[in-house]
Amino acid sequence: MTEEALDPTTALRPRIPSPLQPVEDERFTRHGVRLLLKRDDLIHPALPGNKWRKLVLNLREAAGRPVLTFGGAYSNHLRATAAAGRLLGFPTIGVVRGDELADRPLNPSLARCAADGMRLCFVDRTTYRRKAEPEVLAALRERFGPSAYVVPEGGSNSLAVRGCTELGRELHGLADVVAVACGTGGTLAGLAAGLAPDQRALGFPVLRGGFLAREIRRSQHEAFGAPGDNWSLDERFHGGGYARTTPELDAFADDFESRHGLPVERVYVAKMLYGLLTLTEEGAFPAGTSVAAVITGQPLRP
Known part of the structure; x- marks a missing residue:
């Protein structure tokens, strides 16, 4: 395989920079807030949004070797990695949390991974928690081959964080605040590092636990040598935890879809947009503030 074929930017032809679309929504405008949607979901149909940005440097580093990575039963990261393997022609292995899942029919997310050629390895939850330990x-590696290139859960290593800095650079001079939903925190860590000095990043964790700030600081230290101070988190909008929701959140997402014709992904994007509306109504943004909401993905289609 040629070096050009292995370069994901050349081979996959992503839409970079992703579009930035203004949204007319009176719930924001009556507070003097200008809402923009950073349509990272349109970067590539199979590797949308932060998945492309977090994988691109890792895929270059892997250089066609098998890629072994980790995720839960509904992991967007596993789907994106499997799709990249199919499109670029390299093997992929997905280590899935929960050995009990091996005895059940594959859910739509894991079925997509398998259809794209990913080998699925189900491990018990205790082993999964130890996934970064050398043993x-x-x-x-003994099972799947010593040459396998390992990417951590969510793709969030230092290469992924550096890959997300381009998202911040694409928004220079275009927004005062840039908001993104957070799982492992790698996207926010890179995004914030790429912003201009007069911009700030705002993250909305989709998991409970209060651990994410520490992880973001660690990620920035590993990627850039020191953490930044131009970002913050609002941890009120996780909806009960990962992949959980509330009737209020579902109603908001349905309404946003009908207002703007945008399918709203529920695990990440809905929580971020709902958080932005709440903060706007609380007066957190001064009149005249422009807020760019990063749309990292769309709902999984069968």
């Missing part, structure tokens, strides 16, 4: 990684 666990050694056992996986």
